[in-house]
Every structure is written in structure tokens, then in C-alpha cells.
Amino acid sequence: MSDILQIIILSMISLLFVIFLFLLIGWRWIMKRIVKQAGKIIFTDSYQENLIEIIPGFRHMGVQNALENNLRAETGDILHRPFGSSKKWPHFDQITFIPVQTSPFPIDGDEDVEVKVTIGPKAKKPMKIKIPLMISGMAYGIALSEQVKVALATAAKNTGTAINSGEGGILPEELESAGKYILQFSKTEWGKEEEVIKRADMIELKLGQGAMQGMGGNISPENLTGRAREIMGLKNNEVAHILEHYFENQTLNDLKELVEELRKLSGGVPIGAKIGAGGKIEEDIDNLIEMGVDFIAVDGGQAATMGAPPLLADDFGIPTLHAVVRAANHLEKRKKKGEISLIVSGGLFTPGHFLKVLALGADAVYLGSVILFTVSHLHTLNSLPFEPPTQAVWNQGKFKDTFKVEDGVKSAEKFLTASTEEIKIALRAMGKKSLQELSKKDLVSYDELTAKMIGIPFTFAPWEDQSNKSESESS
Template identity: 75%
Template sequence: MADILSYITFGIVVFLFVVFLIVIFSWRPIMKMIVKQTGKIIFTDSYQENIIEMMPGFKHMGIQNALENNLRTESGDLLHRPLGSSKNWPHLDPITFIPAQTSPFAVSSEDEVDVSVTIGPKAKKPMKIDIPLMISGMAYGVGVSAEVRLAFAQAANKTGTAVNSGEGGIMQEELDAAGKYILQFSKTEWGKDEKFIKRADMIEIKLGQGAKLGMGAKISPKNLTGRAREVMGLKKDEDAIIHEHFFENQTLKDLKELVDELRDQSGGVPIGAKMGAGGKIEEDIDHLLEMGVDYIAVDGGQAATHAGAPVLSDDFGIPTLHAVVRASNHLKRRKVKDRVSLVVSGGLVIPGHFLKVLALGADAVYVGSAILFATAHSQVTKALPFEPPTQVVWNEGKYSHQFKVEDGAKSAEKFLNASIEEMKTALRAMGKRSLKELSRKDLTSYDELTARMIGIPYTFQPLGGKGK
């Protein structure tokens, strides 16, 4: 038997060696033959039988649209797309900053720049943070894993900023690790304990978001497993329900009473509301002011989510650029900009984006997708190449158990610090020593429509005058 196995092994080795030699010395003729045959098929078959038919088909429909239609066909159910819209929305790129080079002059790189922010300045207990970037609400269980939430909390604490709870479960260890904590008061049965309200440094009533607007969700037990169910107080076979309303037959009066109740229970921390930016944003803001909020969080059309219907992400809302300009303008018209803070999010992923929306009138920025991918950083290689990188961070991800909190926290901290340093460098280049000195006067645009819409100079015309 041993001799037979030896002969078989020897035969396999010889065969593989021969194949290797053939590949080494004959790869060019083999490749030429393959290309010749493939080319003949492509160039001679009729369109009806030609694989190239896919090219005009995909160009007509779009690869993503074709893919999503096949997913709809397979499931026969509502499609849940991660990470929001992939449309090319009008954005911040055509806007540039005006440098200080002759008078005024740039600020020395050795001089400190103040980028601290106060949210809800007229509240009994305003929230003060060291940087204008806050970690957006990415929910535990419903979205990300416990490990990712802990990494967010630690990074926020280290950088002197705040982390938003999102609409998922709230862990005690997360509260212990976080510095400033924003409780997202959502349309759910969980996350509303009095101890959470009293712990919060700010409370955000979630009316909507950019990628899903005011719609809720039903999450089955098979799609929400593990400790998250216990934290959220769900029974074994109970669906996790995110409702569309807080109250039956809901009215603005109900929401105003909710604001007053939360303000009283919390001891006076800023109470705000989050909404997706829509075509009647001024009317929506008026309603929020009627509710008595201390800040408004506006989520633009480019915002992301763990899972949302493409029709909500792609075919509703307005671009973040339009939203921040209209919201800021309206708060000024209502003469409340000094007491009602504006927080903006949606498609803001680099320091230039962050600083531009602050110049356009935002008081702070929620960072979502950018901080999520930064937190995952090199840990995404645990999922690649056979699974998408988000499988490392989602609560139900196949590799979520391999995510290391310490590494994630350090990555998120570095990203926030690096972003702030870039923003400080930009402020110095504009001759500024404080974020409070930044305004629309520091902006220009090489797109004439964008310049006219915002009320900033068009780059083809002299600053403060008209070109001939």
C-alpha cells in the first residue's frame, strides 16, 4: 500500500511539473489562442447572442440600478441599501477658502487656534466641547456592534467631543467610557430610562434622518441577535420596532410638551431635534422653534444609514449644501441664530467639508460614515476579500467578534485629531486664531450658480467688485 501511495504521489508531482513547464513555455501561445477565440466571438456574434450586449444594457440602466433590480426580483420585498445614496448631489467642492497673504497675513503655525464650540448656549447647562466635530448617532444592535460603540465613546472622550447614542441599545460601559454623551431620544421602547436622561449632556429628539426621513423599521430576531436584545429589553422572539411617531395622533403640541418634559428631567441640558433636510426646511425649522428646541440637527440628502430603502435615500431630501445655507439663513431671519445652534451632517467626510459647512453657518458637524470607516481602518482586512468591510463593524457582521476596541478607539482618535489639525491649518492660512472668526466672507466659488445661491463671490470677478 505504501508503494502504491508513493507511485501516486510521484505521478501527481510529475504531472504538476509538466503542467508548470507547459504554462511557463507556452503561456504566450495559449493566451493568444484564448484572446483570438474570445475576440472572434465578441466581434462576430450578433448582438442578441453577444456578451457585449451587457455594455449598452448597463449603460442604459446603470450597473447599480441593474444590480438592485435583481435584488428586488430575488427577494420580492423592500430593499435595504446600506450607506445611503450614491447619487452625485451638488456638494461643497466648488467652494474654496480665501487665503490671507498680503493683508491680513497668515497666522504662525506655532500659534494656537481655538476651535471649541458651545451647543445650546442659552440652555441652563450648555454643552461645551473642545472641537466642532461630534460622532453621529450609529446605533448599537440596530447598526454597529458593541465593540464599535465602545471605540466611539473612548475616542470622543480622548478628543474632548461628544458621541451620539443613535437609536439602538445603550450600554453602561459605553456611558462610563464616554465624556460628553448625546442621548438620541427615538421612536422606540428602549433607551429612555431616567438614568440615561439624567446622564446625558444633550438630548436629541429624532424626528427623521437624511437617508430614511421619518420612517421607522421592524427588525426581526434573526437580524438582531446577541447581547443587544437584552440591552434593548427585547423578548426572545420579539421584533425590534422603530415607530414613525412618538404618540398616537401626534401633534406639535405633544412634541413641545416632550421637549419641556425632557428639559425638566435632564436638569436643563440642551434639547434638540434631528430631521432630514427637505424641500420645506424653513417650515420644518419654524415648527421646531415652536417646540422650543435649543439646537437643530439637519441631515442632508447625502447622509448614510445602516439600511434604508433606496427610494428614500435617492428620491427625497435636498443636498447638504443647500440645507445648511437655507437653515442658517432662516435662523438668522428669525433672529434666533445666537440661541439655537445648528448641527449639520450628510456626506461630510473630509476636513475641507467640515470647515466649509461651519463657514456657511453650522455651529458643529456630525461625522458618520467617515468616522465609521476610520474606526475600522486596517481591521477591515479581516473581512476582505470575500466579504465587504462593513462585516467587521455591523452588529450582525460575520467578523464583528474580531473587532478590537483599543485599535478602533485609537484609529478614531487619530482621525479626529488629524482632521482638526488640518482645519486649524486652514484657519491659520485665512489669518484666523479662532473658529468664531470664520464666516461666509472667507469663501468664494468657481461655480457661478453656487456663488449666487450662497451669496459669496464668484471667482471670475474681483472680490468686492464687478469684473468687466
């Protein structure tokens, strides 16, 4: 029996050796045959039978559209695409900063630059943060895992900024780890405990967001498991409901009373609201002013969420660039600039984006997708190449247990620190000793329409002409 086995093994080794020699010597001939045969099929078959038909098909429809339509055909249900809209929106890349080089001069690199921010300056207890970058609302349980939420909260505390709870359950460990804590008061049954309201440094009514507008949703028990259900007070088979309204037959006066109630319960922390930036943003801001808010968070059209219907993400809202300009201008028109803080988010991925938004009138920036990718950093390699990187951060992710909190803290903290230092060096290059000195007067654009829309110089026009134009317009 052993002799037969040896013969079989020897035969297999010999066969593999022959195949190896054949490939080694004849690989060029093999490749030529394959290419010739494939080329003949591609170049001679009619379009109706040709695999190449897929190229004009994808170019006509788009790869993503084809993919999503096939998913609709498979499920018969609403799609929930992560990370918001994938279409190209007008953005901040066509705007640049004006350096100082001859007179005045840049600020010395060793000199500190002040970047502290106060949110809700007219509130009884304004929220003061050391940097203008805050971590946006990303829900525990509904979206992020416990480990990721704790890592983000700790990183926010270590860098002197605030983290937003999101509309998920209020994780006790996140509360303990956080420094400045923003409670997102959502249209849900959970996250409204009085002790949490009193713990919050700021409270945000979530009226809408960039990728979902004012719509809610239902999360099935299969898509929301583990400890999060207990924290959110859900029964075993209970669906988690995110509603469209706080009250039945809701009115603006109801929301105004809610703002006042939260202001009293919290002891006077800033109370504000988050909205998705829409075509009537000025009217929305007027309504928020009527409600008596201390801050307004505007989420632009490029904003993301864990999962939103593509129609809401792609075909609603206005670009973040347009939103910040219109919102800042309207607050100034209503003489609320300096009284009501403006926070902006949506498609902001680099320190340059952050600083341009601040120059255009925002008081602070919310970071969402960008901080999620940085907190996960090398953790994403645990799920690749067979699963998407988010499987390391979602609460339902297959690799969430591989996420190490201490590593996430380091990654997020380093990103926030590096971004802040880049902002400081940019301010020095503009001759600024403080973020408060920054304005849209420090901007130009190489796109004439963008320059005209914002009210900043067009880079092709001589500076003297721009100065004269500005003086004549102001007079």
C-alpha cells in the first residue's frame, strides 16, 4: 500500500514539474493564444453578443447607478447607501487664501496662534473649546460600536474639543470619557434622561441632516443588537423608531417651548438645532431665530450618514459652500452674528476645507466621515480585502471586536492635533495671531462665478482693481 502511495505522489510531483516546465518555456505562446482568441471574439462578435457592450452601458448609466439599480431589483426595498452623496458638488477647492509676504509679514513660527472657540456666547453657560473642530453626531448602536464611541470621546477630551452623542443610545462609558459633551436631542424615545440633559455642555435638536433631511427611519432588531438595545430601552423584538416630529401636530411654537424647557433643565447651556441645508435656508434660519436658539448647525448637501436613500442624499439640499455663505450672510443681515453661533458640516475632509469654512463665517466645524476614517486607521486592515473597512467600526460590523480603543484614541487625537497645527500655520502665513482675525477678506477664487457668488476677489483681476471695486461697492 505504501509503495502505491509513493508511486502516486511521485507521479503527481512529476506531472506538476512537467506543467511548470511547460509554463516556464511556453508562457509566451500560451498568452499569445489567449489574447488572440479573446481578441478575435471581442473584435468580431456583434455588439449584442459582445462582452464589451458593458463598457458603453456603464458609461451611459454609470457603474454606481447600475449597481444600485440591481440592488433595488434584488431587494425591492429602499436602499441605504453609506457616506452620503457621491455626485460632484461645487466645493471649496477653487478658493485659496491670501498670504502676507512683504507688508505685513507672516507671524513667527514660534509664536502661538489662538484658535479657541465659544459656542453660544449669549447662553448662561457658553461652551468653550480649545480648537474649532468638533466631532459630529454619530449614533452608538445604530451606527458605531461601543469601542469607537469611547475612542472618539477620549480623543475629543484630550484635544480640548467636544463630541456629539448622535441619535443613538447614550453610552455611559462615552459620557465618562468625554470632556465637552453635546447631547443630540433626537426624535426618539431614548436619550432624554434628565441626568443626561444636566450633564450635557450643549444640546442640539436634530431637525434634519444633509443626507436624510428631516426624515426618520426604522431599525429592525436584526440590525440593532447587543447592549445598545438595553441602553435604548428596547424589548427583544422591538423595532427602533426614529420619528419625523417631536410632537403630534407639531408647530414652531412647540419647538420654541422645547428650547426653553431644555434651557431650564440644563441650567443654561447653549440650545440649538441641526438642519440639512436646503434651498430656503434663510427661512429656516428665521424660524430657528424665532425658536430662540443659541447656535445653528448646518449640514450641507455633501454630508454623510451610515445609510440614506440615494434619492435623499443626491437630489436634495444645497452644497456646503453655498450653505455656509448664505447662512453667514443671513445671520449678519439679521444682526445675529456674534450672538448665534454657526456650525457647519458636510464634505469637509482637509484642514484647508475646515479653515475656508471658518473664513466664510462659521464659528466651528463638525467632523464626521473624516474622523471616522482616521479613528479606524489601521483597524480597517482587519476587514480588508474581503469586507469593507467600515466592518471594523459599525456596531453590527464583523470585525468590531478587533478595534482597540487605545489605538483609536491615538489615531483620532493625532489627526485633530495635526489638523489644528496646519490651521495655525496657515493663520501665521496670513499674518493672523488669532482665528478671530480671519474673514472672507482673506480669500480669493480662481473661478469667476465662485468669486462673484461669495463676494471675494477673482484671481485674474489685478488687486488694485479689486480694491477699488470693493470700495465703490461699499460706498
